[in-house]
Amino acid sequence: MGAPALSYGDAALSAFELDFFDSGVRRREPLGRAWSTRFEVGEPVRTFRWAMDAEGFAGWYYSVTVGGHVGYESWLERDRLILLDRDPDVVGIASQPFWLHWHEGKRVRRHAPDYFVRLADGRARVVDVRAGDRMDEATAELFAGTRVACRAVGWEFSHVGVPDPVLMANVRWLSRYRRRRCGRRRDVADRLTEIFAEPTPLLAGAAQAGDRLLVLPVLFHLLWSGILVADLESGLLQTESLVWSERRLR
Secondary structure (H helix, E strand, O other): OOOOHHHOHHHHHHHOEEEEEEOOEEEEEEHHHHOOOOHHHOOOOOOOOOOOOOOOOOEEEEEOOOOEEEEEOOHHHHHHHHHHHHOOOEEEEEEOOOEEEEEEOOEEEEEOOOEEEEEOOOOEEEEEEOOHHHOOHHHHHHHHHHHHHHHHHOOEEEEEOOOOHHHHHHHHHHHOOOOHHHHOOHHHHHHHHHHOOOOEEHHHHHHHHOOHHHHHHHHHHHHHHOOEEEOOOOOOOOOOOEEEEHHHHO
8 A cells, every 4th residue: 555665765766756836837856856845935736726515615824934825725724734833843834835746556646745844953744634534545545655755855744633622722712813913012921921920810910911902912922822831722711721931841
């Protein structure tokens, strides 16, 4: 299942081909020649389509990580994109970065992964999003072939499914405050990190910092950014949710 045995190791560098855009020009080259391309800044190789009777829901999400819009083809892909946008180790994200082509016996296979991610330490990660109950044999084979190609060039491959629903609900809320303008008031941000040096109820701490209409957007931005932290998995954020400064953990 997946790529043929000969595609492991150095043979994979020629057994797989990448079809992608490079500075607006469409290219198709062997994996071994094209793997160093900055796919995190490339254009999608597939058009995002909207249809009233379609199961998926395509759209564009504004990523603060890349400073621009990144496409998605379903709500699940959007949720995973939000989580990538919040991950401090992620510095670049591109959707539908390339078509990966290979032969499996006499069969010609191709697959366009959902995301290409560049990490802060320079490593690359290819991400495919698919819920467990939507996996079938054909998809598993495509993912297996993609994993072989990634391994050959030192990329990570990650298949992710449905995230924890409570965590996702909280992060969706915080994503409303992801833009840097929400944290522009450095005086308020500094005051909040002082107040939450020890675990403090969310609303009580915000009240200590001043006018809640001014303070809460900054507080939620700090929670999005990870400067302030809370338990986002046990329950939905509430006025009594404990918030504390990440700095106290270092």
